[in-house]
Amino acid sequence: MTTAVLEKPILSLRGLTIVAPGGTTLVENASFDIGAGEIVLLVGPSGSGKSTIINLLSGLPDAKAGGWRVTGTLDCGGRHLDLSRERSDVGGLVFQDNALFDDLTAGENLRIAADHAPATDGELRTLATSLLPDVAADKPVSSCSGGQQQRVAIARTLLANRPILFFDEPNSGLDIRSSRALAGMVRDICKRMGKPAVIVAHHVEDLLPEADRVLLLDTRNRCLRAVEPSLDAIERELLALDPSASRVSDGPATAEPSAAPWEGRLPSASRGHWFSRYFLEYFWVLCASPLMLMYVAIGGMIVGFVEIWFGFNYHSFGGYLKSLLHDETLVGLGLIQVTVAVPLITGILVVARNNAIIAADLGNRVLSSQFRAMANLRIPAMAYLIGSVLLNMVFASVVLMAVSMSTAAWTSLQTWHLLFPGQSSELFRENFFRVFLNGGPHVTMDLVWVLVKTVTSSVVAGLAAIVIGLRKKDSVVAINYAIAESIIAGVSITLFVHAIVGIFQF
Amino acid sequence: MIADRLRRLAGSRRAATWASALLLVGAGAAAASVFPFMAGLPDVTAVYSTPQPVVGMKPGVKLPVYDVQPDGRAVRSGQAYVDGEGRLQLSRYDGRRESAAVPEAVLMPASVRSLWVLATEAEREELRNTARGFIRALGAAIDGAVNSPVFDTEYKPVIEDTIRTAATAAWASPPVQAAFADLLQVADPMLRQVAADDLRPALVERLQPALWQAVRTNAVNIIDVFSDFRLDLKPLENAVSGAIADRRVRDGMAGMLAILAGTHQMRLLAERLGGEFLHNLRNDPRLADTIGRMMQDGRLSAYLEPLGDPALTLARAVPRTLARLDEHADLNSLAADIFKMQARGISSHVVIHMTAKDRDRVAVIDPLAPVTLVREAR
Numbered sequence: 001m002t003t004a005v006l007e008k009p010i011l012s013l014r015g016l017t018i019v020a021p022g023g024t025t026l027v028e029n030a031s032f033d034i035g036a037g038e039i040v041l042l043v044g045p046s047g048s049g050k051s052t053i054i055n056l057l058s059g060l061p062d063a064k065a066g067g068w069r070v071t072g073t074l075d076c077g078g079r080h081l082d083l084s085r086e087r088s089d090v091g092g093l094v095f096q097d098n099a100l101f102d103d104l105t106a107g108e109n110l111r112i113a114a115d116h117a118p119a120t121d122g123e124l125r126t127l128a129t130s131l132l133p134d135v136a137a138d139k140p141v142s143s144c145s146g147g148q149q150q151r152v153a154i155a156r157t158l159l160a161n162r163p164i165l166f167f168d169e170p171n172s173g174l175d176i177r178s179s180r181a182l183a184g185m186v187r188d189i190c191k192r193m194g195k196p197a198v199i200v201a202h203h204v205e206d207l208l209p210e211a212d213r214v215l216l217l218d219t220r221n222r223c224l225r226a227v228e229p230s231l232d233a234i235e236r237e238l239l240a241l242d243p244s245a246s247r248v249s250d251g252p253a254t255a256e257p258s259a260a261p262w263e264g265r266l267p268s269a270s271r272g273h274w275f276s277r278y279f280l281e282y283f284w285v286l287c288a289s290p291l292m293l294m295y296v297a298i299g300g301m302i303v304g305f306v307e308i309w310f311g312f313n314y315h316s317f318g319g320y321l322k323s324l325l326h327d328e329t330l331v332g333l334g335l336i337q338v339t340v341a342v343p344l345i346t347g348i349l350v351v352a353r354n355n356a357i358i359a360a361d362l363g364n365r366v367l368s369s370q371f372r373a374m375a376n377l378r379i380p381a382m383a384y385l386i387g388s389v390l391l392n393m394v395f396a397s398v399v400l401m402a403v404s405m406s407t408a409a410w411t412s413l414q415t416w417h418l419l420f421p422g423q424s425s426e427l428f429r430e431n432f433f434r435v436f437l438n439g440g441p442h443v444t445m446d447l448v449w450v451l452v453k454t455v456t457s458s459v460v461a462g463l464a465a466i467v468i469g470l471r472k473k474d475s476v477v478a479i480n481y482a483i484a485e486s487i488i489a490g491v492s493i494t495l496f497v498h499a500i501v502g503i504f505q506f
Numbered sequence: 507m508i509a510d511r512l513r514r515l516a517g518s519r520r521a522a523t524w525a526s527a528l529l530l531v532g533a534g535a536a537a538a539s540v541f542p543f544m545a546g547l548p549d550v551t552a553v554y555s556t557p558q559p560v561v562g563m564k565p566g567v568k569l570p571v572y573d574v575q576p577d578g579r580a581v582r583s584g585q586a587y588v589d590g591e592g593r594l595q596l597s598r599y600d601g602r603r604e605s606a607a608v609p610e611a612v613l614m615p616a617s618v619r620s621l622w623v624l625a626t627e628a629e630r631e632e633l634r635n636t637a638r639g640f641i642r643a644l645g646a647a648i649d650g651a652v653n654s655p656v657f658d659t660e661y662k663p664v665i666e667d668t669i670r671t672a673a674t675a676a677w678a679s680p681p682v683q684a685a686f687a688d689l690l691q692v693a694d695p696m697l698r699q700v701a702a703d704d705l706r707p708a709l710v711e712r713l714q715p716a717l718w719q720a721v722r723t724n725a726v727n728i729i730d731v732f733s734d735f736r737l738d739l740k741p742l743e744n745a746v747s748g749a750i751a752d753r754r755v756r757d758g759m760a761g762m763l764a765i766l767a768g769t770h771q772m773r774l775l776a777e778r779l780g781g782e783f784l785h786n787l788r789n790d791p792r793l794a795d796t797i798g799r800m801m802q803d804g805r806l807s808a809y810l811e812p813l814g815d816p817a818l819t820l821a822r823a824v825p826r827t828l829a830r831l832d833e834h835a836d837l838n839s840l841a842a843d844i845f846k847m848q849a850r851g852i853s854s855h856v857v858i859h860m861t862a863k864d865r866d867r868v869a870v871i872d873p874l875a876p877v878t879l880v881r882e883a884r
Contacts, residue, residue: 290525297533323829323842403533410536420837422575426599427582427839429542437542 009033021067044217054166059089092162098153099373107137128155179206287396300404304411334432346404355465355490362469363479397458453501461490554879580840608859640816650809672786709749716745
């Protein structure tokens with residue numbers, strides 16, 4: 001089951017066998033070579049495993065996860081890999097849905113790829129940015145047109161500087177003109193970089209003029225074999241394999257705006273820079289945004305008001321004993337506010353909101369293949385994203401509790417002034433914080449317990465949101481469910497942790 | 507136009523950053539204004555000394571400080587700390603050395619009596635009248651109950667027996683016997699046997715009603731906390747005198763015992779006998795049981811009914827006049843602190859800033875209560 005063999009191949013694959021988790025063999029003992037600057041179209045019926053092959057060669061973790069069995073050897077750039085044991089990282093993959101990092105600008109999408117590539121020279125950067133004459137470096141990718149997003153994705157993959165380029169259905173949804181322009185662009189890139197490209201495609205007519213060879217994934221014989229690079233021959237072969245195969249019309253053309261300068265817009269940055277980039281992004285959204293600050297500040301104010309107002313106005317002894325019980329009531333309310341009420345209410349508020357954000361953010365990244373893209377670009381998603389999320393959950397829990405504690409105490413003082421006009425604030429402070437002013441080891445322990453339950457509940461709830469967010473997502477509905485699930489899990493964990501720590505604390 | 511601007515402003519990251527910064531500054535300011543470790547504890551604003559040593563003012567003790575307002579309310583205004591030299595390091599909440607409106611710093615015992623002397627004359631007169639009414643009603647109620655047929659037949663025998671037992675045990679108790687021995691030592695030893703044989707039955711016979719009378723008198727007096735309360739042992743002294751004057755004793759010993767009746771030893775005997783008697787009464791479970799049954803006896807409660815209104819009037823008047831407590835009253839820290847210290851058995855003092863006129867008025871009511879503090883140069 002062997003196809004073309006070149007004299008000096010860039011990539012040489014031998015004896016490739018892929019068995020799906022259910023036991024179905026997608027391809028058996030296949031071999032092929034790809035030479036420098038060569039463009040190979042990989043065609044086959046839908047669901048035949050074309051994407052699996054390029055995912056495998058791009059080193060994506062999910063290509064070998066979940067019970068897939070892969071054997072064979074791969075030689076590329078002087079390296080010899082046993083695919084049954086080693087993960088291939090020779091391919092840079094352009095995803096079908098582009099998998100752009102939508103929290104970064106177009107320029108940052110390119111920079112992060114370049115900064116995590118083994119080495120990128122000026123020529124490569126020039127080539128990458130030359131694909132984007134009409135895109136400003138600081139333009140959010142969500143503001144780019146479909147064509148622009150695809151070119152940003154291609155440029156980003158180029159900057160990863162892998163020996164071979166893989167394109168997963170790059171012309172899906174493009175009109176004829178755009179599709180042909182894309183094929184020309186790929187040809188130009190391959191020629192200038194001297195790198196080969198493998199394009200997985202269903203609609204090949206616009207790509208064929210630029211293709212050197214066509215490989216068919218034969219689902220009947222479970223092999224890769226060369227077919228004549230003509231539309232008729234390909235369609236004949238595909239129809240023979242899959243009667244349902246049909247051609248789909250292209251989408252509308254995309255108008256592109258004028259060019260923007262890219263000179264000097266791709267400076268190198270360290271991993272520390274990118275970590276802090278993601279850390280600050282999550283810091284803003286999980287901790288420091290005005291909405292978040294107002295949210296917990298108001299929560300604290302409500303706790304502070306309710307405690308004092310109802311504590312003094314609705315206790316069972318009425319107004320007669322108000323004076324007699326005043327000091328001790330304040331002492332009790334102060335202790336409860338600092339050690340129980342504010343930490344619990346703030347914990348619930350923070351976890352409910354942040355867990356929703358985390359589940360939505362990670363779920364979106366899963367659904368749009370951003371984690372796969374990060375893996376392909378060798379970007380440490382666990383450190384950048386998960387590390388940032390967890391650190392910010394800890395940071396947010398402490399900072400926001402301090403904010404909430406401040407507003408709660410301030411509101412308690414103002415409410416107390418409403419109830420007892422003419423009294424000095426010092427009288428309030430003396431009693432409300434009496435337990436803490438008296439000092440002693442138990443005060444330190446009380447505050448340590450508060451810190452323990454606040455941080456613990458935030459970290460555990462954050463982990464739950466991360467696990468829920470990272471689960472496989474098939475649709476937006478799945479993200480919605482994940483959001484609801486992470487809120488319930490986070491709040492339940494917070495209540496549980498506070499209850500357990502409370503038992504030890506008191 | 508404005509809506510567009512607001513929308514642009516809301517979407518601006520710079521505006522959002524400024525908003526967050528302002529919110530954080532606001533939270534910090536709130537914390538600084540309320541947390542004591544940020545706002546700081548009040549410094550010592552003045553140092554005072556007492557013109558003469560004050561009993562119970564120990565170094566290290568913290569005393570609350572109040573300002574008397576023009577309407578008579580006492581508002582907490584700081585705290586004082588007794589230093590090693592017995593001086594008062596006073597920290598006013600407002601940071602001033604003294605209040606211009608109430609410049610006189612006065613040290614007063616933390617007792618209900620201080621509330622009494624600080625009350626206005628009208629308040630004190632109201633309370634006196636109310637207390638008198640209650641005491642009159644109480645006396646009438648007790649008299650009615652004690653003279654009722656129910657009490658006479660069902661309770662009196664038990665109580666009398668309890669009293670008899672208590673009196674007998676009191677007489678036999680070592681302190682009373684020691685006092686009696688002292689008494690006898692001052693008499694002619696020849697008369698000891700006569701005194702023991704004749705005096706004891708005569709004394710026991712009289713002590714029974716006398717002690718009962720003492721219980722009643724003291725029960726009424728004990729409620730009148732606003733006058734100088736003293737245990738009234740007059741009935742016991744009368745009983746002892748009566749026993750001595752008894753015909754059986756008088757025949758042989760009149761002259762001798764008449765002299766003894768005026769001695770210190772005789773008074774000591776009466777005091778110890780009374781004390782032991784009351785102690786025995788308290789520890790006799792029959793008395794508590796009998797009183798409990800009396801309280802639940804509907805036939806006796808009819809006699810106590812007239813007591814209800816005066817008791818309620820007094821119960822309402824005391825907190826209102828002394829502590830200024832009622833349903834809508836403002837905080838009265840002075841009364842609260844004093845009540846709490848009394849309830850905990852803490853003997854302490856309070857510092858009250860008042861006008862010179864108020865201080866003089868208080869001194870007229872109770873010359874020993876207020877101690878005018880002398881401010882020292884710092």
